[in-house]
Amino acid sequence: MNSRSKLKPRFTVTQQWAKLSATRPVNTQKFHVVEAVPAHDHLFYEVCFVHRGEATHCTDFYDAEITRGSVVVMAPGTIHAFAAPRQLDVTNIYYLAEWMLTDMRQLWEHDGLVPLFLADSLFRRLTPIRIPQFQLNARETTELERELRTMTLELSATRPSLLLLKSILTKFMILLSRAYCRKESRELGFQFRREVWSVLDRIEQCIAESQPFHVIDAAKQLDLSHNHLVVLFKQATGFPPLEYYQRRRIQHACRLLLNPRLSITEVGYTLNFSDAAHFSRQFKQFYGAGPREYRQRMKQNK
Numbered sequence: 001m002n003s004r005s006k007l008k009p010r011f012t013v014t015q016q017w018a019k020l021s022a023t024r025p026v027n028t029q030k031f032h033v034v035e036a037v038p039a040h041d042h043l044f045y046e047v048c049f050v051h052r053g054e055a056t057h058c059t060d061f062y063d064a065e066i067t068r069g070s071v072v073v074m075a076p077g078t079i080h081a082f083a084a085p086r087q088l089d090v091t092n093i094y095y096l097a098e099w100m101l102t103d104m105r106q107l108w109e110h111d112g113l114v115p116l117f118l119a120d121s122l123f124r125r126l127t128p129i130r131i132p133q134f135q136l137n138a139r140e141t142t143e144l145e146r147e148l149r150t151m152t153l154e155l156s157a158t159r160p161s162l163l164l165l166k167s168i169l170t171k172f173m174i175l176l177s178r179a180y181c182r183k184e185s186r187e188l189g190f191q192f193r194r195e196v197w198s199v200l201d202r203i204e205q206c207i208a209e210s211q212p213f214h215v216i217d218a219a220k221q222l223d224l225s226h227n228h229l230v231v232l233f234k235q236a237t238g239f240p241p242l243e244y245y246q247r248r249r250i251q252h253a254c255r256l257l258l259n260p261r262l263s264i265t266e267v268g269y270t271l272n273f274s275d276a277a278h279f280s281r282q283f284k285q286f287y288g289a290g291p292r293e294y295r296q297r298m299k300q301n302k
Contacts, residue, residue: 006060007039007058007059007060007079007080007081008039008079009039009040009041009079010038010039010040011038011040012040012041012042012043013040013041013042013043013044013046013094014043015043015044015297018042018043018044018046018094019094020044020094020095020096020298021298021299022257022258022259022260022295022298022299023159023160023162024155024160024165025095025096025099025162025165025258026093026094026095026096026099026151026155026165026166026169027093027094027095027155028091028092028093028094028148028151028152028155029091029092029094030051030089030090030091030092030152031089031090031091031092032088032089033053033055033082033085033088033089033090034085034088035085036081036082036083036084036085037081037082037085038081039058039079039080039081040079040080040081041076041077041078041079042074042075042076042077042078043076044076044094044095044096044097045073045074045075045076045094045095045097045117045118045120045121046073046074046092046093046094047071047072047073047074047092047093047117047176048071048072048073048074048090048091048092049070049071049090049091049092049093049144049145049148050066050067050068050069050070050071050088050089050090051068051089051090051091051145052068052087052088052089053067053068053085053086053087053088053089054066054067054084054085054086054087054088055082055083055084055085055086055088056082056083056084057070057072057080057081057082057133058080058081058082058083059078059079059080059081059130059131060079060128061128061130061131062130062133063083064133066082066133067135068141069135069136069137069138069140069141070133070134070135070136071132071133071134071135071136071176071179071180072131072132072133073116073117073131073132073133073176074131075119075120075121076097076120076121077120078131080131091148091152093148093151093169093172095169096254096258097117097118097121097251098121098251098252098254098255099166099254099255099258100117100118100166100169100170101118101121101122101248101251101252101255102252102255104200104204105201105204110173110174110177110178111177111178111181112177112178112180112181113173113174113177114190115190116132116173116176116177116180117173117176117177119190121251122237122247122248123190123237123238123239124237124238124239125238126238132180132184134179134180134183134184135183136179137179140175140179143175144172144175144176147168147171147172147175148172150168151165151168151169151172154168190236192236192237193232193236195222195224195229195232195233196232196233196236196237198218198221198222199218199222199229199233199241200237202218202221203241203244203245203248204248206245207245207248207249207252207271207272210270210271210272211272212272213241213242213245215229215230215240215241215242218241229241246282246286247286249271249272249273249282250282250283250286250287252271253267253268253271253279253283253291254287254294256270256271257291257294257295257298258298260295264276264279264280264291264292264295265279267279267291268280268291279291280292
């Protein structure tokens, strides 16, 4: 939660509410809102899609009207509220960011997708940004509602296809990011120098190939001093390169732990941890609980 926030959350949207799990790492919930929703924050990303009606969306940055076709994207820890709802019908989409954070090179190719829907799980923003709220046109609204129905239908299956759900969610994000970039001129805060992009790409390659990442090697490749590269990278992402590498390894571990067929030892080995104990210590340091506890939390919610 942002300690500088003016809004104070009355409750938090937690795992029990979002009902995300290993079998459903994305979930949709439709609501008919008849009274004001007090200020609250989230443990997960939430995309709020308005089907009909009106209300006032309240944040630390603005109070703005929402109507049919309005979209609000809430990153974990951000706070908002809804006032004076009038015949308001919305769908909230929750998802595990770690589940989506796989092929980063491909995700970055789509303008706005990572900054809108994933960046707050990757980087530490030095200053708060305006919470994204934007308006779809009639065609976009109809198209996105169709995708939502397809996603919700698949989620209703006894054993939904994770591949299909990820495909639908990715398409949903691409369509929304296109609409946002076309209508909004505000920068979402991630314009990196060439050197930073190079290190981000190198880190993803090391993880994909189960290889260690060394800052000194990355600095030599870029003809920079170790300290200069660390400063550049931290200024851009909020983390030193080695800490970012460790965070990305744990995020990949979260995704792999959703697969019950992989043992915890196998997950650690895949990500080049020296042994299961080392993996568990690093995971707990990042996540606040060990990999076994994480896997238990992600069991299917009824």
